[in-house]
Amino acid sequence: MQQDIVFSTFLIFAGASILATFALYTRQPVLIAYIALGTLIGPFGVGWIDHPEQLENMSHIGIIFLLFLLGLDMQPSSLIAVIKQASTIGLASSLVFFLAGFSITWLFGFSQMDSIIIGLALMFSSTIIGLKLLPTTVLHHKHMGNLMIGLLLLQDMLAIFTLIFLGVMKGDSEMPVWQPFIALPLLIGVAYLAVRFVLLPLITRFDRYREYLFILAIGWCLSLAEAAQLASLTYEIGAFIAGITLATSPIAQFIAISLKPLRDFFLVMFFFALGAGLDLTMLPSVAVSAITLAVVVLALKPITFRVLLRGFSERTSLAWDVGFRLGQISEFSLLVAFVAVESSLLSERGSLLIQATAIITFVISSYIVVFNYPNPIAVSDKLRRD
Template sequence: MGSESIVFSIFLIFSGAAVISSFALLTRQPLIVGYIVLGGLFGPFGLDLVSDSKILEQISHIGIIFLLFLLGLDLQPRNFGKLIGRSAFVTITSGVILCVLGTLICRQFQFSWLESGLIGISLMFSSTIIGIKLLPTTMLHHKHTGEVLIAILLIQDILAIITLILLSGTDHIGDVGAWLGVGISLPGLLIGARYTVRWIILPLLTRFDRFHEYIFLLAIGWCLGVAELAQALGLSLEIGAFIAGISLANSPIAQYIATNLKPLRDFFLILFFFSIGAGFNLGLIEQIWLPSILITALVLVLKPVLHAKLLSVTGESKSLSWEAGFRLGQTSEFSLLIAFIASAQGLIGVVAAHVIQATAILTFLISTYIVVFRFPTPIAISDRLRRD
């Protein structure tokens, strides 16, 4: 694909995304779904307007790197310590039950134990993007419901990142020497990043904090530099980006960096979700529709019930427990990442990957409608429920 083709492809993607996002917002749907649908429409299995999605897929991988970098920036250890005791029981218990049931369902459709297990794991997580976007700002910052949701989503994000780290290390799954190398490289990179930030990055940021462009460039350079170093040490780009974020999390400028990098992250994530849709083979519908519908039903019915019952056990009110349960009643963008990385590593086949993707799309769609029609959201149809 030449440079002109890349420019034309990006033109198609972002012009199309602008149009389809309008329809998504009018129908009260998350924009992620619009980007995936657009990929399916414009990709090689649709109109074939963007026939070579591989290069765009490689470019879009930068969005995943920035996503993990920003998650690391938001992970302040002192805050996480307060949240983990309160919500870990709910998160882990519900996740294990969903994982086991999802695995058993998939085994009935002749998926291998590994494929079934990874599909089951993908059901453990709820969408941080949908959960936060559908939460009114007042509830997000000043209500106990927001605190409970953020606590659960934060723990789920950490578990998802651990899963991605483990999946990224399976290139050498049978190589004991490689795993020993990882055992040395990972703590070494953590320690090295911490002291590099303390002795070099923070002094530079303090000295030149008036130059916003410099802060922006230094943050990007730090993120990508640690990501490349991690890959050179036998880890992965994702691990390096997450470590780069954690190392800056306690700095006074962490939130400023996170806020200013989000538009860049969103640019690349649009390409990522488009590439997910472009790789969705509609010819496999006959093979995936039944397991996808059954697993979708499992998530939509059981996930709210599990969260509601478990939150009630921990002392939360009945109304808060059910509201939180329904707001968490979908799979996650991390589920798509699990399918993407596991497929790239050869751990799951194309059919299993498509089951994960189809389940994510269906639960995004249906769960959003349930929340919009029942609970306060910024995009509610009813004036009674619309909250900013």
């Protein structure tokens, strides 16, 4: 039944509070409660919310704020220091994951095109899961946090080129392949100049007005996110650039603290929309292949990152930590599936396989991190780090 946005929001947050309470009592990650709620009351469950795509559009703002906050917590010099290492590891690991995804889906009888697109979808790890479970006040200032962010940003760029590739295959893409390479340094340069000559003078002049600083930060974040999207990059990359160019500002930590509740509000919607989008009636047709693919992802990604990172003289404990935090597929994988289906390049069965694999790996990867590594939502006081 069709419901208005206020009633839908009521159902989401009232239901989330109940399931999250149950999850905490039973020592489960709260992210699982949000996904389960979407599956339960979404269009393929009891149908109390039958238009999750509207909420999904809103929930994307949470990802934008998440990347903005990450940028605020990282100094530009720290990011540059890991770019070379992240590039080599990111490209090598993506090739391994593509070949594994292609081979497995081909063996399960999927078409060659389905296998190619599913292989492409497996190249990426989740920015949301990886960074939502990364303590902002501890690990972002260490080498591991910088390395993870470098890897995820590289994967974002690969995702952009994957989407361009799908458009070229369909034959309707007007975007030159070289455009993102030109757009990225231009956007960084414009952002740096805007911060130095516009934002910092405004912050210095009106630093007593906290409400104004809050609005200015949100406006800057969303403006650069939109500019990145118009420049054929992504909202996430624009938001990260917005954050990192403000990282040296004296109000960076004030903005970071102020925006965390807003970020969490939209991220709840994201995980709800993820669960609500899973078609349970078609799930049996891909159950075996989805479980197999998920097991391969959950095992192969930590091992691959561990081997590659150890090859660059990283500590074994750090290599496993990064590997398990990136041991799932990505929200970009869902976007690749959506674009491929719209372009008639991917079958509905192939799309469902990507969705099911994403949810399985999101859930199990979250359990692994929450119960074994420092994170903001750990059920153990020893591991809980905000």
